[in-house]
Amino acid sequence: MKIHIVKIGGHLINDRKSLHDSLEAFCKLQEYKVLIHGGGRKADFISNKMGISPKMIQGRRITDKETLDIVIMTYAGIINKNIVAILQSYHCNALGLCGADGNCIKSYLRKVTNIDYGYVGDINGKSVNTHLIKFLLKNNIIPVFCSITHNGIGNLLNTNADTIAAYIAMSLAREKDCKVELHFCFEKKGVLRNVQDSESYFRKINFHLFQKMKQNHTITNGMIPKLENAFFALKNGVTKVSIGLPNCLNDVNNNNQTMLCL
């Protein structure tokens, strides 16, 4: 079975029209498909509304107890359920999941080293319940994942959505009967050479170029873990990884986005 793993994040989630357009593009994918969404900006908004300033260190969220409740409410609640309702209105039989649901993504609390990230769940090659995902797909149910996982002993944890997308893709790619493509969609045409110029996207990035870009700081903080996830997936059986606008999901020529290769 051919499976598209689609991650949507960034401004796509916050802007009503962008979200609808993204979901419409997702619906048009003809093969099996899985959606993963972020929602950090909405979580910041709700956090501030509750009088809690989001805590960030080096661009990464510190998930204390209060913040954990906020990200659960935001990601698994308002964002996930609205996405599912919109997909259903497009006759796409979506079903929203966090990692606890059907025990589909198990994580472990990140160990404290220099920085205490709080209630953050890390995942590994054994975390994803591919049996459940394939079972749902084969029964015409489209899984929609938020980036909340669980540790199996009753606790929910906050996990990076790009990482979840990459591990779902890799875990399915390991199965004999699956051919998996991974798409990171956001509000830009791809990985930009110059962040001021929205047209300056790379058509292709190979692993060697990525290493060079890290060294000479062509790519910024947030893009580094995204590309690391992307290359990790590519090295672990995922056949195609792209980064770009959601309307490129249905572009078979792969011209208007950043394609990754080893």
Added chain:
Amino acid sequence: MKIHIVKIGGHLINDRKSLHDSLEAFCKLQEYKVLIHGGGRKADFISNKMGISPKMIQGRRITDKETLDIVIMTYAGIINKNIVAILQSYHCNALGLCGADGNCIKSYLRKVTNIDYGYVGDINGKSVNTHLIKFLLKNNIIPVFCSITHNGIGNLLNTNADTIAAYIAMSLAREKDCKVELHFCFEKKGVLRNVQDSESYFRKINFHLFQKMKQNHTITNGMIPKLENAFFALKNGVTKVSIGLPNCLNDVNNNNQTMLCL
């Protein structure tokens, strides 16, 4: 197939120990089972934290746009996912659902008459997707419903959890191969004769007695719709309806709770 439909609400949701005890009792049910939960008190708490006073008329919530977002976050987010994580820790393969997920409960916006309840979804005999519920149950997945539904055209709506429990029970009871029991669990031993005396619960209430109790105001506001849902279910094929503490779920003698009969 014999199916237990269990609703938990009231203080059971808010108190950590009560919630764990309730879920443990739920897990011990040997037959097929479905959980439905409320969460009004938690929604009030989060609403107040966001600087929005809950709006109530005659004990019923008015769901304006802001409140709709809060109940979605609270019911489908924090409460539903925590319940699922706890059940998973008890090796009960729970999967959380709102009505949009897998199109499992479709509702329609309540028409404005005297009072505008806002974004409230009413349901009917055709609302529940029994096919999905039975499919999950037969595949060893325990559905856990929050009281958020959808209208099929992209909107989420707030629906009373007791009503959802009753309609899920009735809809399954209509199917040839199902025998359904409905249990309303809360922090009291049953329907009380005297609200000051926690031991004064009725062992049995028949429909005639219920009508009399309404007339002479033995039962208070919140209990009337609960009992109306309960009798409605009993009149529509549900074989047993009980109201009481969650630890009575596994009490086959039905002595320490209120049993309803026609």
